[in-house]
Amino acid sequence: RKEVEQDPGPFNVPEGATVAFNCTYSNSASQSFFWYRQDCRKEPKLLMSVYSSGNEDGRFTAQLNRASQYISLLIRDSKLSDSATYLCVVNWGNTGKLIFGQGTTLQVKP
């Protein structure tokens, strides 16, 4: 089983659509979780942390289910500028090491 697993996509959606990405992780001792965004040939940028109670930042909502070791990211009202690869990232067993999922590619079309 991969340490952090994501559906690679690509997800092709029209502007204004709502899209959800899922991620699972295998180390149950992990405590910190993040979603990063990576544009083509650029470094990853932190999009948001994921908290146990779920958290929202504008059009983005992150959820964590510890029992299922499952993380999600919901993007509402997609914009063309949301087109990127979204990386699910886990602080592995709280070691400080970040383990990256392979990323889910989103293409928002006009």
Add this chain to the structure above:
Amino acid sequence: GAVVSQHPSWVICKSGTSVKIECRSLDFQATTMFWYRQFPKQSLMLMATSNEGSKATYEQGVEKDKFLINHASLTLSTLTVTSAHPEDSSFYICSARGIGTSGGAGSDTQYFGPGTRLTVL
């Protein structure tokens, strides 16, 4: 705040030469720096973790004699790819975690440099 720079942003070299990549934290003290490698269409893979003033800890499968890491100060870490070969061509990205960073993501937040694209001919 929390800006990390890398230099050079891209480099092309001949097989057998050594290449040094610098990673700097510009507005905070980086107690820990991480080096990652990303091959095309793959995710970032952690190569090594370095704490200021200590030897780096390498991930399994990463040759410490080939990828030399130095973290001599709280704002600078270097990665030297020794005797580079075409299979070392990749996108090398550093990240830094430390004190004096802002933002609400917590103390385990890593801030990434812009990456260095290495092409070995």
